[in-house]
Amino acid sequence: MTQLTVTAQKRPNPYLSIDSLDPESELMLLHFGPQHPSTHGVFRMDLYLDGEIIVKAVPHCGYLHRAVEKLCEKLSYVQLTPIVDKNDYVAPMTNEQAIVMACEAMLKLEVPRRARWMRALFAELQRIASHLLAIGTFCLDLGGALGGGSTAFIYCFRERELILDLFEDVTGARFHYNTHTIGGNRHDLPAGWGAKVKAVLDVIEARMPEYAALTIENRIFQQRTKNVGVLDGELALELGVTGPNLRASGIDHDLRRDAPFHAYDEVKVNVAVATGGDCYARSIVRVAEVKESLRLCRAFLDGMPEGPINSGKPTKLTVQTKIPAGQVYVGIETPRGELGTWLITDGTQNAYRLKIRPPSLHALSALPYILPGYTVSDAVAILGSLDPIMGEVDR
Amino acid sequence: MNEFLQGGLYGGGIIVAIMSSLLFVLWTERKMAARMQSRIGPTFTDPLGFLQAPADVLKLLQKEDIIPEKADRALFNNAPLLGATVAIAGAAVVPFSATIVGADLEVGVLYLLAVGALGVLPVFAAGWGSNNKFALLGAMRAIAQSVSYEVPLVLAALVPVILAGSMKLSDIVAYQSSHHWLVVWPFFLGIPAFGLFMLAMLAESNRIPFDIPEAESELVAGITTEYTGMKFGLFYMAEYLHTVIASAVASALFLGGYDGPIAPGLWWMVLKTGLLVVAIYWLRWSLLRFRSDQLMALCWRWLVPSGVVLVVGAAVWVVFAG
């Protein structure tokens, strides 16, 4: 057959038709998904394979399209938080915050300082939990469910359960917390909770070297991830890739520091940046962010101010609440990147249009560019390292 | 008693013994993996989950047998049987004690290598016959891997052959009990050759922890994707059988086989084999999976040259020091 000129270094053109790549139709088309152990939910990639080398990749999403945006148009503002909880179901806290902050911006509500610190603390704890899951499932992709990968996965889940317990103490739910309201928080921190958090943080900190030995310091892990799935920084920006995936491509950008929200303007946030742009860089950025989040959690706990946890308005906010006509965009840094809410209101009790900007969708849109030239095994690693959550990709 | 009858009796006995040891191996693996992962492992099948393997088999026996419409029926149906047969065939020449040996062939090591090379056939038959793309990819990987690892396997197996001066496994064991175990002296030949042999033996037949053709996170279930019920059960069994027999062969070739003080030979053989099996599963549950081409690079870049060096070293040792 004709010689295929696909290299991982050059930015491939994802719009080339398969006929031009493969005039004699000798490639194998592999439908990777929508149900596959390593697609992190329901996601499909059509991989055109030359042997095991991917020549062209066509991602298909929408298998979990739950019409959240349509539903949000029909609900009153106070009813939105439990709905958006389910979008990024690995980090529900930050979902709530994004939507609540958009409503607060429209209503010009001043959020009390304690509530902002609590939100920041929740966001950081959620970041640890989410990154633990990301690292764990990534190892599961690399090592398989019947092998070393599952060991790393289960260790990560063991620690994640500790954080879920903390959230359960505050909100009563393991996830889908519904703890943020417009203007503040619904649940105050229970007595003695800070000590519990510190104990959990100590446990996780003490076990960090263990995960590092299993993952980023492991030779096989490094071999599997280094120089695999290289995402160029400029391309990442164009695609709108955010969060750890962007920072792994050498772009020093973190909304926590660059456009502070919550209480991030009152503490110093160190941003982890790596230059490789490959799966390994994405992994070490996540591990570094867990370490940074551990530090931030302690800072937020120590400096937690006293005072009210909501602006007093939420008691009056009901399904009847109307928001004046206008448009607002609020973007916050979630574990996966910039989660944005574009809220268009028309003065009634319902949002006129609510567009959620999911970081995972942008991360996945990099796949047609970075997959060609790698093998099927690498495709699994690349997809896992981007850490997509299908709930927010498809919404 | 003629030889035929004796062979049949011994062979039957060995097969039954190994099959029943599988129950224990399976239980050990699941419990060990669970403890490594801070879990408990099977407990619902008393006592201590020990009956988990029989429950699995009973369940698999009751499942519907599905043959995909466009599968190659002959290949698809015979591959699991062939797989289990080939996996257990190696046990024929392994001396479990001074007297318990199925067939003490003059060319025992050669037979082992031949049987090992056959191991790729059922894998390929399953992958090709399933008419499934994931299975086909698995088969492609399996063939490349098997052919590559044949070379270091032969080289590593040559080291004890050269040192002991015989291809008969019982002779090799006898040599070790009269001199030293090969991993003890000459350890600079024995230990690397032992490691190389274990690596190559497991990789050559695509077994744990080199089960890349069955990589379930990439290829769903690899070559076994389309297999249901007991056909899958046979593959599952073959995998464990092969681990046990590879461990037994390695302990005969390098660890002195049934040689050991005080206790009778069979106990030593069981102990050594068991420890090797545990070591293999320990590795399996703590390491990630290689990529196919990396495993191949490892073979041709490192294992084959070091195998050649070991063989030359063994020859030199025999001429000048032995």
Next chain:
Amino acid sequence: MAVTPPPLRTVDTGAGFRHPLYQVMLETPGLTVGTAALDDLLSWGLTKAMWIFPMATSCCGIEFMATAASRVDIDRMGVIVRATPRQADVMVVAGTITTKMAPRVLKLWEQMPEPKWCIAMGSCAISGDFYRNLYSVVPGIDTFLPVDVYVPGCPPNPEALMHGMMRLQEKIQRQRKGENVVPELNPDLLKITQPSVPRLNEATRSPTQTLEQERASENPTLDEETDPLVVPPSEPAPGLAPLVGADFQALLIELGVAELPKDGPPVIPAAQHLELARRLKGLGYRQLVTIAASHWPAGKGRKGADAAEVEHHEIAYALRTVGPGSRLASWAVKVPVAEPVLTLAGVFAGADWQEREQFDLVGVRFAGHPDLRRIMQTENATTHPLRREFPADAHLAPWR
């Protein structure tokens, strides 16, 4: 959180048909004891080694993974998670099943060998939960799959799933003994018939309203607590104010937009919008943030009811600078519904998927887009569900 299901009930089926051979078998000494013991053994095997095929789509999938992890450890029951349906006994449907996914779920179910069982985990799988009336979600998987055990919750705790597995074990054992096990009822059966979306703006009573709620809505004196917050709409929304940097404002003046609108991003003539994007990229706005299109029917615009407005789309774009002090630049393009908008995909590669999504959901056409296919709905879908006239409370879902 897990609702205790009703206990399994047995019904005496009475004397049925008896084959003559059956009598012979009954009378053969030892045969019944032997077969009964064998049957017990087989059903013991079935229940103690249930391998799961995880149909994990969303949130419940995470709790399913937690069930396999060390705290609950479903391996205690001898459960292994198999990735291929051919080797599984139980399909755990964990998560929302959409109309796009449902045919695949059915296909996977059909590929599982008998005997097989199905567990509906979580309220989405049971009834579709609050998505159930929306256009893309299947209202409960029992519309197309035979469900054996329902595990309610949103999501159910790992312990609840374990309990569900144990209920399934009990069910299998009793079925194998010949007892007639009454099928579990869908715990959300009554809710499925009700709309998931409360009808706020309708005068008629919502079926979900309780009597108190209804009375409260009728009686205005009780409404003191629900005094709606109203902010004077004269000032710009604060979320947009810091978005406009000086460089962006200068560009806008150059393009003829002298004054920033108070109620949203500045509207740029459609012909200049590509040029603006290029210039902004040169100014350092290198990151594509989002593209959000909205549909405005005739007589409605940003300022509310406005008879001068024709039916139009408003497509809002946002770009960002990277690094400390990140600034956002956002603008909007307003076009009548029939007219396409120039694509941004040539300037920002990421606009590809964003524009596909807006095309799929809102119905905006992007001229020059390299690959304008549907992305969320199936390829053969005909509707654009985020248009205003499309009903949210859709009873047109194909799965009911």
